[in-house]
Amino acid sequence: IGPAYAKKYxxxxxxxxxxxxxxxxxxxxxxxxxxxxxxxxxxxxDEVxxxxxxxxxxxxxxxxxxQFVANRIKMIQEMELETFCQVFWIYADCMMENWIHEIKIPTLVMTGENDLSCNPRINKMIVEAMPNARLEILRDLRHSITGEKPDLVAIKIRNFYEEVENAK
Incomplete structure (x- = not known):
């Protein structure tokens, strides 16, 4: 949603x-x-x-x-199965590669080093396609970078925003 908004507006x-x-x-x-x-x-x-x-x-x-993991499981189990499946369809069919190069604003792309879902390879390709993007790969983390290391993610984002602001 964010990239599509940035492209359109x-x-x-x-x-x-x-x-x-x-x-x-x-x-x-x-x-x-x-x-x-x-x-x-x-x-x-429950099978997956x-x-x-x-x-x-x-x-x-x-x-x-x-307890953190149990809360996440509970949240997922309370969701309609069809809605949860739609999230995965979006992940599979995301076709940003056709237009991501049009986004010119400063962009921070971040993923976990061991993320099998949105792996470093595809995140590197995103950065390579964008004219003003930078990649942060967080060591030892998997997909839920904001769940496991929210403070680290926040610091990386804050530092990025400050760098962009200071470059003006």
């Missing part, structure tokens, strides 16, 4: 921050997501929750923060 956006973002997926990567959606729809959400949790959180974080 660049006069309203000073900077853009993209966290664990998807684009430039291979057909194989897309198929894995479609397969996951199929499993959720045919066997139910352990896999999702292990993709989102490091083992240490999940072990040390069981």
């Amino acid at each position: 660049p006069e309203n956006v000073l900077t853009l921050t993209m966290l664990s973002t998807a684009a430039f997926r291979t057909d194989s990567e897309k198929q894995k997501i479609y397969d996951l959606i199929h499993i959720m729809k045919t066997k139910g959400l 929750l352990p896999t999702l949790i292990s993709r989102w959180y490091t083992d240490n974080f999940a072990k040390e923060n069981p």
Whole structure:
């Protein structure tokens, strides 16, 4: 949503921050997501929750923060299955690569080093496609960078905003 808004209304956006973002997926990567959606729809959400949790959180974080993970699971389980599946369709079919190069504003792209969902490879491709973007890969983290290290993410964003402001 953020990149689409920045593309359509660049006069309203000073900077853009993209966290664990998807684009430039291979057909194989897309198929894995479609397969996951199929499993959720045919066997139910509980069938895939352990896999999702292990993709989102490091083992240490999940072990040390069981209530945080339990709250996330509860939130997902309370969601309509179709709505949750739609999020994955968006992740699979995101076609920003066709227009992301049009975004000229300063952009910070950030992902976890071990994010299997929105991996560093695709985030590097996003940055390479954009004329004014920079990449931050957060060591040892998976997909949920804001869940595991919110302070680190906030510092990186604040520093980026300050750099942009100071460059004026």
